[in-house]
Amino acid sequence: MMWIDSGTMPLLTLSVFFLLLSPATSTSAPGRPRVTSCRSPEKETFTCWWEPGDDGGLPTTYALYYCLEGSETVYECPDYKTAGKNSCFFSKNDTSLWINYNISVVATNAEGKSVSEPVEVDVVYIVQPKTPESVMVSVLEDDHGPYLRVSWDKPRSADTRSGWITLVYQLRVKQVKEENWEEYDAGMQKYYNVFSLHSGKEYMVQVRCKPDHGFWSEWTTPAYIQMPDFIPRERSMWIMVAVFSAFILLIFAWTMNVKRSSVKHYLLPPIPGPKIRGFDQQLLKSGKSEEVFNALVIQGFPPTTNYEDLLVEYLEVYDDVKQELVLNGKNLPEGLLKSKTMSSDNDSGRGSCDSRTLLMEKCAEGVEESGMEQELSQFGESSWASSDSGEDRENPASPRQEDRKVQTWPPVFSSPQPHHFQQQQPGGTRASYHSVPEISCRSPPGHSSGGQQNRFSKPGFYQYTQMHSMDSIEHKHVAQVPQSQSAEYVEVQTVDPENILLLRPLANAEGHDPELSDFAGEDYSKVRDVTSDNILLLQRDLSGPQYVRDYCQDQSGQVDPCFMQLQQVEQTCKPTNVHLHLPSLMLQDGMRLAGNGYVDSTIMMS
Amino acid sequence: MLEMSKSVSLLLMICAHGYPECQTISLADLFNRVIQHSARLHRLSSDLYSEFEQYLIPSKNEIGTRKCHTSYIVTPNGKEHAQKLAGEELTEVILKLLMAWGEPLAQFHQSMTQQQDYNIYSSNKAMEMSDMVHELKNGVQKVAEKMQLLGILSTFLNGEDTLHSLESESSSVFSVDHLNFLHCFRRDSDKIWSYLKILKCRILPESGC
Numbered sequence: 139m140m141w142i143d144s145g146t147m148p149l150l151t152l153s154v155f156f157l158l159l160s161p162a163t164s165t166s167a168p169g170r171p172r173v174t175s176c177r178s179p180e181k182e183t184f185t186c187w188w189e190p191g192d193d194g195g196l197p198t199t200y201a202l203y204y205c206l207e208g209s210e211t212v213y214e215c216p217d218y219k220t221a222g223k224n225s226c227f228f229s230k231n232d233t234s235l236w237i238n239y240n241i242s243v244v245a246t247n248a249e250g251k252s253v254s255e256p257v258e259v260d261v262v263y264i265v266q267p268k269t270p271e272s273v274m275v276s277v278l279e280d281d282h283g284p285y286l287r288v289s290w291d292k293p294r295s296a297d298t299r300s301g302w303i304t305l306v307y308q309l310r311v312k313q314v315k316e317e318n319w320e321e322y323d324a325g326m327q328k329y330y331n332v333f334s335l336h337s338g339k340e341y342m343v344q345v346r347c348k349p350d351h352g353f354w355s356e357w358t359t360p361a362y363i364q365m366p367d368f369i370p371r372e373r374s375m376w377i378m379v380a381v382f383s384a385f386i387l388l389i390f391a392w393t394m395n396v397k398r399s400s401v402k403h404y405l406l407p408p409i410p411g412p413k414i415r416g417f418d419q420q421l422l423k424s425g426k427s428e429e430v431f432n433a434l435v436i437q438g439f440p441p442t443t444n445y446e447d448l449l450v451e452y453l454e455v456y457d458d459v460k461q462e463l464v465l466n467g468k469n470l471p472e473g474l475l476k477s478k479t480m481s482s483d484n485d486s487g488r489g490s491c492d493s494r495t496l497l498m499e500k501c502a503e504g505v506e507e508s509g510m511e512q513e514l515s516q517f518g519e520s521s522w523a524s525s526d527s528g529e530d531r532e533n534p535a536s537p538r539q540e541d542r543k544v545q546t547w548p549p550v551f552s553s554p555q556p557h558h559f560q561q562q563q564p565g566g567t568r569a570s571y572h573s574v575p576e577i578s579c580r581s582p583p584g585h586s587s588g589g590q591q592n593r594f595s596k597p598g599f600y601q602y603t604q605m606h607s608m609d610s611i612e613h614k615h616v617a618q619v620p621q622s623q624s625a626e627y628v629e630v631q632t633v634d635p636e637n638i639l640l641l642r643p644l645a646n647a648e649g650h651d652p653e654l655s656d657f658a659g660e661d662y663s664k665v666r667d668v669t670s671d672n673i674l675l676l677q678r679d680l681s682g683p684q685y686v687r688d689y690c691q692d693q694s695g696q697v698d699p700c701f702m703q704l705q706q707v708e709q710t711c712k713p714t715n716v717h718l719h720l721p722s723l724m725l726q727d728g729m730r731l732a733g734n735g736y737v738d739s740t741i742m743m744s
Numbered sequence: 745m746l747e748m749s750k751s752v753s754l755l756l757m758i759c760a761h762g763y764p765e766c767q768t769i770s771l772a773d774l775f776n777r778v779i780q781h782s783a784r785l786h787r788l789s790s791d792l793y794s795e796f797e798q799y800l801i802p803s804k805n806e807i808g809t810r811k812c813h814t815s816y817i818v819t820p821n822g823k824e825h826a827q828k829l830a831g832e833e834l835t836e837v838i839l840k841l842l843m844a845w846g847e848p849l850a851q852f853h854q855s856m857t858q859q860q861d862y863n864i865y866s867s868n869k870a871m872e873m874s875d876m877v878h879e880l881k882n883g884v885q886k887v888a889e890k891m892q893l894l895g896i897l898s899t900f901l902n903g904e905d906t907l908h909s910l911e912s913e914s915s916s917v918f919s920v921d922h923l924n925f926l927h928c929f930r931r932d933s934d935k936i937w938s939y940l941k942i943l944k945c946r947i948l949p950e951s952g953c
Contacts, residue, residue: 182823208811234821236931262934301945301953302823302938326952350783350937351790 166194167250171243173257180295181235181265181303181349184228185221188243188254196247202226207238235262265352267305268293270328270345275363278331283370286311286332286363290345293355308354309345311335314362338367771890772951775944778883782940785876786933792869793926800923812928814844819935826942832897835888838939841932842881849874852925873929880936896947 169191178184190200202215215226226241239261243254272291277284288309296303307324311332324330324345335341342360369377394401817840820826826834853870891897945953 208815230822230824236819236821236935260931262931297823299945299949299953300823300827301941301943302826304941351786351934 165196165247165249166192168192168194168196168198168245168247168252170252171200171245171254173241173243173254176239176241176257176259176264177353178233178261178265179268179293180297181262182230182297183233184259184261184264185225186215186228186241186257186259187221187225190224190245191252193245194247194249196249198245198247200224201244201246202241203244204239204241206234207240233261236260263351265303265349267296267303267347267349267352267355269355269358270307270347271358273343273345273358273361275343275361277363277366281371282333283368284335284337284366286335286341286343286365287329288332288343288345288361289329290358291328293347296347296349303349305347305349307345307347309343310357311341311343314340314342335365337365337369340364771887771894772944772948774883774887774890775940775948775951778880778887779937779940779944781876781880781883782933782937785873785880786930786937788869788873788876789926789930789933792866792873793923793930795866796923796926812924812931813848814841814928814932817841817844820939823942826939827946831891831943831946832899834939834943835884835891835897838884838936838943839881839888841936842877842884845877845929845932846874846881848925849877849929852922855922884940891947 171188171190173186173188176184176186186202188200188202190198202218203212204215205212213232216229216232217227218225220227237260239259240256241259242256245252245254270290271293272289274289276287278287279285288311290307290309292298292305296305298305304326306326307328308321309324309330310319310321312319313336322330322332332343341363343363344357344360346355346357348354817837819837819841820829829837849870853867853874856867856870888897892899944951
């Protein structure tokens with residue numbers, strides 16, 4: 139026992155060594171294979187494929203076994219080769235429809251074998267046809283443009299003719315460079331038309347099919363087609379329309395541009411600017427406002443009165459109702475005053491009046507009154523109120539009351555001899571000038587010159603100018619000698635504060651001399667007053683051309699010192715009236731006064 | 745149903761004599777209608793089977809042992825087999841199948857309504873299937889009669905009596921297993937459909953075959 143055999147030791151070592159080395163390449167039974175799919179292309183045969191599992195390091199063989207439904211008989215795959223590796227092909231004889239196949243694959247190697255999961259298969263439901271064949275694509279034309287026509291054939295193996303299998307088709311189209319496919323269902327027909335494709339692009343087409351119940355086939359290999367270049371008719375029409383309308387717009391715009399101003403005038407008519415007569419815009423632009431506004435000034439408007447002009451007034455003497463002897467100061471410059479008997483001129487005398495309405499009324503009233511009678515009261519008795527200067531308003535009333543026929547005769551005296559005048563003046567102060575502004579008819583400014591006023595119309599219009607004496611105003615009054623041509627004109631220089639007229643003759647200056655010298659044959663007489671009996675009281679000239687009128691007062695009973703001459707002819711002045719009786723009234727022709735007094739009967743006649 | 749078939753045959757005879765009020769339908773149209781009918785029937789059965797398959801997982805044991813009540817009817821299980829049959833035989837097979845399924849489908853619908861598990865859509869499909877089977881049977885009978893009129897088909901090998909007896913036999917065979925039931929019906933409806941198509945393309949080869 140002690141004995142260890144030296145020969146066994148290496149044996150033991152070797153055996154241990156071999157034991158250790160042997161497990162380096164181990165084999166095992168194969169892993170389980172798996173039936174991947176079974177397919178029938180025409181519902182008459184079918185094929186099953188499997189994938190092998192782990193082979194376990196040993197060569198492994200595979201076998202497919204199947205059994206039919208309702209039977210226990212196990213059959214092995216009749217054909218392993220036709221369909222390729224790891225496949226089993228069932229021919230027509232081996233294929234039965236409407237029966238379940240129970241298929242499994244067994245892998246076997248030296249170590250063992252393994253069986254795959256069984257698979258139930260009914261051939262009717264695993265039909266997947268082959269791809270359609272003979273896909274052809276062509277470009278056709280119609281009214282709307284080119285389109286694609288795709289045609290194909292059924293897969294050769296599928297028997298649709300006997301009705302055993304019915305196939306439906308599907309195709310898809312896309313541009314070569316695009317990604318999205320456009321799919322179309324073609325039903326059971328074997329052609330299809332594709333519209334609305336873009337011009338000039340390259341397209342690719344594919345087709346596939348499917349049985350009644352089964353799987354879609356694979357897509358055919360793509361067929362390429364090139365679309366021709368064309369312009370869609372609609373687009374070309376729109377292009378033409380757009381070009382045409384653009385052209386029209388251009389023409390229109392050019393025309394408007396050319397006629398720019400007239401268009402602007404038509405659309406936006408210019409608003410007429412304000413027109414001021416006499417307004418010179420150029421002056422305004424030049425910047426001198428003074429001149430501009432001066433230009434606006436109308437000469438003569440408003441009547442720039444010197445108040446002198448205001449003082450000069452005209453009386454209207456009315457001869458008759460029919461005859462209206464209108465003294466119109468305004469008309470004087472025009473020459474002899476025409477008879478106003480016929481025409482009722484609106485301007486008759488009243489025009490010479492002031493613009494104030496009241497004055498016009500007064501004048502009118504005066505006219506009316508005197509129209510009734512032809513009696514002129516004496517100056518003194520007449521109308522003026524013995525009011526002081528500056529009074530107004532009531533003045534016209536009172537003379538009226540006195541003698542309604544009476545006009546107010548503003549005493550107008552022009553005396554070549556101031557002293558005479560002044561002498562008489564105090565007497566006449568009572569018959570002071572009353573200012574009846576309303577009544578008084580103003581003379582036009584032109585009378586300031588004085589020369590023109592003294593012309594009277596033939597019929598014997600007498601014109602008196604009333605002198606206003608304004609209180610605080612010193613005016614130059616122009617006394618108008620209402621006499622004939624032969625009258626000499628005097629001019630009132632000033633009015634004293636005491637209401638004294640200072641006259642000065644206007645002799646020779648205007649060439650009225652020839653008139654002055656002629657008395658007897660002249661037509662004009664100075665009427666002093668009109669009595670109630672329609673008797674004119676005329677005044678005689680004192681001496682020569684110059685005379686001074688005197689007037690009698692009224693009411694006061696004071697009798698003005700009438701002229702001597704008058705007294706010769708007539709009665710003395712009566713308190714009320716100084717009558718100049720004329721054998722025939724002034725209405726008669728050829729009446730003449732002897733001496734200085736003059737009456738133009740002719741005028742009165744009418 | 746017997747009276748109906750008699751009346752139909754009577755109508756066909758009347759129309760054959762050329763009465764103007766009678767508008768006859770061409771055989772091709774008849775076939776197309778019938779084929780469309782059977783296609784719809786098959787779609788209904790497939791849908792219903794898929795719905796049931798979700799509810800009821802078939803045990804593996806049942807798959808292989810399942811047996812349909814119409815398995816006694818010999819039907820061609822391939823194209824060549826089907827083409828070898830004569831027109832009359834093929835028509836007879838179709839009619840047998842349709843008759844065998846009429847009553848069981850009605851019972852199936854009734855059992856569905858009784859059980860509250862199933863939704864209304866499934867129940868409606870079952871009812872529709874039942875009705876369609878009846879209609880399809882009538883239609884096929886009309887087609888057969890028309891073919892007989894046209895001389896295409898000879899008289900039935902089996903008289904009406906045989907068919908009636910077949911119908912009565914199948915009524916007692918009804919499986920409670922709904923899934924198997926539907927599986928069997930789905931298969932048979934597909935058979936009917938396929939047989940009709942073969943029949944049509946054999947008799948009228950130019951009408952879309």
